């Protein structure tokens with residue numbers, strides 16, 4: 001009971017914060033308040049744009065975690081799946097440089113998603129078929145991806161072109177909000193849509209109901225004829241695809257090129273966002289936005305030349321916020337009850 | 350049965366082996382359409398295993414199953430459900446964080462345009478619920494529901510799937526007498542509609558009342574069948590256990606000593622935040638058994654939880670041997686009471702399923718010598734202690750190193766009782782100590798409780814079984830809506846008087862004597 005109340009208050013608090021942010025953003029960007037460096041750093045359009053860009057890979061990673069863990073498989077390998085996806089997207093993009101840009105980018109995204117899915121399937125196989133500890137299996141995924149991508153990466157390869165902003169007619173003309181929300185490249189829209197889709201799927205479809213049952217009480221799911229491990233394979237693979245998409249976003253939309261270790265801990269921050277968001281898609285979006293915003297802040301502060309705070313502290317900001325948020329909330333969120341536990345039964349053998 | 354119709358279900362020569370145990374051996378059973386087959390057997394006799402085989406959860410090592418005359422092979426419960434077999438499991442198979450409607454439809458979802466049609470399911474639940482007097486709210490969260498209601502949700506689950514063959518594995522273990530009569534009505538209704546039911550219970554009275562035929566399992570084998578019209582409780586008990594069982598408790602008059610447990614004006618809330626205890630006051634003396642009678646859900650669970658430190662008291666005082674124990678931690682309660690506690694829900698509070706039987710048996714003492722040596726545990730001592738208790742309390746397990754979760758339900762209960770009773774204490778709090786236990790073991794546990802009393806232990810016994818309360822108690826307190834509405838000496842407590850009090854009716858003459 002009290003748990004529910006906590007979530008009520010926390011969603012109210014985040015609503016209030018979001019509204020406050022919108023109001024401030026509109027004020028700062030349309031009035032003379034934009035003269036104040038601090039206000040500009042906090043609420044300028046460029047800060048908000050950056051925040052959204054930083055949020056996308058985090059929220060996709062968090063959705064990946066939700067997909068796996070809601071079915072009962074812990075996925076700490078998001079970082080690796082992302083990196084593998086990013087690399088695959090890059091390789092295919094380079095290989096298809098001669099194609100029309102749109103098709104070449106689409107091929108890149110497809111490759112990223114596919115390789116992410118393969119990594120997810122590998123994680124599922126190790127943890128279900130071979131009953132490997134899921135933390136260890138996840139670690140293997142990370143090491144595997146880091147090693148392979150570094151080894152195979154051709155530093156001379158260049159991807160030509162990346163996704164560009166596609167303003168949504170009409171909506172993008174709204175002052176401030178339009179610029180931030182409705183003038184983005186396609187994968188950003190896709191990520192936001194996926195949040196809604198996953199929420200609806202988890203809580204309003206047969207697949208979602210069964211997935212949650214597998215993560216909470218696999219035996220109960222089994223006794224009503226649900227093949228628990230099949231759902232776990234499927235969801236972990238889907239989760240891998242989601243992480244692969246996050247990697248694809250980094251290469252094909254955000255940066256345009258691949259760099260060694262370019263995920264830079266985003267997979268882990270998305271895990272934190274998943275926990276902080278209580279394994280809910282919208283919660284994960286809120287948490288990712290918070291972490292993305294602090295990354296933007298770090299960037300804007302450095303750009304604005306704020307010198308009275310040592311830059312190292314500014315660079316620490318996103319990580320500190322992550323740690324504080326997660327450690328303050330761990331006791332209040334509730335992970336799926338059966339996550340990380342192997343489910344064995346005679347009937348699914 | 351002169352002209353034998355085709356059985357709805359038949360098992361032929363079923364054998365099931367687990368590592369170290371033969372759970373079923375060459376079992377043959379027939380279940381005819383429109384009959385209720387009572388299945389009896391000691392704890393660990395193999396009843397649940399056999400049912401799990403019929404339901405497709407386990408595969409038989411040998412033997413075959415026929416449904417409506419056709420041999421079938423079931424790979425998973427899905428196949429069983431498709432064949433019209435439904436099962437209410439001995440341990441609930443409900444997802445606590447989901448609503449009743451979600452639990453009911455899980456696996457057989459109602460879907461409209463690709464989305465779950467919760468409204469349609471809720472509608473269907475309402476129908477079933479009013480037709481069979483089940484009274485379940487489709488939108489309630491299962492974790493907020495008391496055990497009795499959860500049981501009804503399980504029944505709704507099978508009815509929702511339109512099962513023709515129903516397996517009820519100890520469905521009455523957690524129900525109140527009224528609810529049990531309600532269940533029997535449902536069962537008879539289903540029977541009239543031509544459905545077949547296998548009904549497992551440890552309460553002999555119940556099979557005699559409701560079954561058309563009775564089969565008895567002992568150590569995995571069918572040892573015989575009985576006709577409820579001619580069988581008696583004593584004959585059934587003897588058949589189950591293989592010896593004469595004394596069904597009444599034989600005890601000397603109590604010699605009450607000083608007050609051990611004193612409860613004054615205790616108040617507390619339940620999980621929903623509603624008042625569950627309203628100014629409860631009770632005393633229990635050394636050498637007496639105070640029975641708390643009442644219909645389930647009248648605050649008994651909360652009372653025990655507050656006494657054992659699992660739930661905060663909002664007001665009032667608890668003293669044990671003169672020491673203030675209000676809102677003490679569970680460790681303080683066990684150590685300083687010193688008291689022990691047989692919890693109502695053995696899975697939630699009584700045991701750790703993945704631990705071995707031996708480790709479960711030292712859960713309340715592992716931190717003390719001889720089980721602790723400095724910072725390490727003394728495994729040989731633990732195993733030796735466990736071997737002794739397992740033998741003394743007749744816990745049927747292949748070894749003390751077996752994980753507790755693979756024991757049969759009744760043997761898990763016996764393990765918990767063995768642990769709690771094996772420590773020297775001044776106060777014993779027992780909530781439903783014989784839930785799910787066979788008659789032979791009930792006899793043993795009842796004798797143990799009386800022996801504790803005779804050792805000058807103060808015993809607080811909470812039970813929803815009026816028979817158990819009447820058999821053991823020296824004084825009987827009746828709880829109703831969070832209050833103790835009366836405390837009667839055993840001699841004055843007739844079944845009728847208690848029945849009225851449990852329903853909240855305070856007879857005048859009882860009021861004047863209180």
Ligand SMILES: Nc1ncnc2c1ncn2[C@@H]1O[C@H](COP(=O)(O)OP(=O)(O)OP(=O)(O)O)[C@@H](O)[C@H]1O
Pocket residue numbers: 367368370371372390391392393394395396397398399439745746747755756757758759760785
């Ligand atoms: N999954 C399992 N692995 C190993 N042994 C098991 C398993 N399930 C049951 N057993 C063993 O099989 C035997 C029969 O158990 P079962 O649960 O069928 O008994 P039961 O008749 O239902 O008893 P109760 O009345 O206590 O519920 C027991 O000795 C038990 O320890």
Ligand SMILES: [Mg+2]
Pocket residue numbers: 396397398439518757758759
């Ligand atoms: Mg059983």
